[in-house]
Amino acid sequence: MKSYKGTIAECWLPTFENVSREFITQTLYKILFSEELPNSRFAFMEDEAIAFIEKVLSDYSQKYDFYQKESQKILQTLKQKNENAKLPVMIVNNYRQFFELLRQFYEKDIELYFLRSEMSGLQRYEKDNCFELIWLRATPDDFHHPEEFLRKQVEMINDNTFEKYDKETCLGKMSFLDNHILCVKNGIARPWDENSREIEITIYDKKYYDNKELFDRPHYTLPVIRYGIFEENGNKVCSIGSIQDKMDSYEKNNLGKKVERAKYRVNAGVPEEDTYKVEPKMLLSLSIFINMLHKEGINEIEVPSLYVLDYDYHIRRNSQILSTFKEKWTEEEIKEHPEKYKKAKDYFERTYKKEDLISEIKTERLLRIFKRLLHHYPNGHIFSYPGDADSFMHLRIPSVESEEDINGKIFKELYKLQERPEEER
Secondary structure, three states: OOOOOOEOOHHHOOOHHHHHHHHHHHHHHHHHHOOOOOOOEEEEOOHHHHHHHHHHHHHHHHHOHHHHHHHHHHHHHHHOOOOOOOOOEEEEOOHHHHHHHHHHHHHHHHHHHHHHHOOOEOOHHHHHHHHHHHHHHOOHHHHHOHHHHHHHHHHHHHOOOOHHHOOOEEEEEEHHHOOEEEEEEEEEOOOOOOOOEEEEEEEEOOOOOOOOOOOOOOEEEOOEEEEEEEEEOOEEEEEEEEEEOOOOOOOOOOHHHHHHHHHHHHHOOOOHHHOOOOOHHHHHHHHHHHHHHHHOOOOEEEEEOOOOOHHHHHHHHHHHHHHHHHHHOOHHHHHHOHHHHHHHHHHHHHHOOOHHHHHHHHOHHHHHHHHHHHHHOOOOEEEEOOOOOOOEEEEEOOOOOOHHHOOOHHHHHHHHHHHOOHHHO
16 A cells, blocks of 8 residues: 555545445445436346346445435446346446445555645545546546546556656746746646546746745746546557636736737738637647647547536536525625636626526637637648547657747747757756
């Protein structure tokens, strides 16, 4: 058992016994019946799997008598062979492999949790989130092959390709943005996000960047790239699950206004139809990230087109978003913290009852961004669309040899900036 930077209750340690018990007795009931989570069904194809689950539930019910009703309901549903055709069904062919891979993922998730939160002990919500919400990343193919889905998630969460950026790294001055400072950091995403890691891209006001004594230096945050890297046929492949605004991407000292004005320059020389529903800031983030991949020799990219449970998840979140907002922002709180309220209200308006827009951003618009990217990296090509072989867009963007391989002044400048030796930044 690896050591952690915090304490873990013995019953939550990442052992096969603990993970299978917690999933069967706690998580499975919520996935099957909860009104707060999107529901799905599980089909455990081995008779041995049903016997294993039955024993776990029996042992738990004997220890905790109140659990008898839930135990019977779980077993009854599993033995129905998923007669409810309206719900997606996850088909588990190898239950021991399923739980072992979930254990491996959980083990690394705990490590990242302590790094991200700096908490002294593992909280129940992190364990619950890990087991309940990893399935939000699943595509239709993954529901038929959950063991392969988990194997890939384990490989991606353990990948250390960008560990050199775990501490925020300065890339240099952005000449097209008045020489303000561009920095990147390899961040840790949350269990409900599309991938376990994320690249955070921050622009700092050049007047304040070197003043490290400031608690919050004026900055602007570009959309984050949620990614995972795995190996396939001997090559590293990057899965990019989303490109999304972060909550703190607000302006300070007018830096945000400068970014908002400058971003449209990425459309210079681009046909109007290729700018439709393509957010320029997301394109900037993606270009910076592609250049980072190229420095690691990674040219293969996959982009998911459909998350089975995501839409229902956001519908069910609406009531929680509304109640949390109302509970937090009383008249007294609004008067006392007007600026914080303004940001919270903006976030509320961007998320509450926005499931259709969120779905579009994560699917059609995400694919549009990659198609548009090829205008600027013309040597790249898409070799498979969603529905051809699986639920992903697959593309290859060869490493750039010189700025002549790139179209667009701003994209050329970003490439040159990222190619500079570290000592010159």
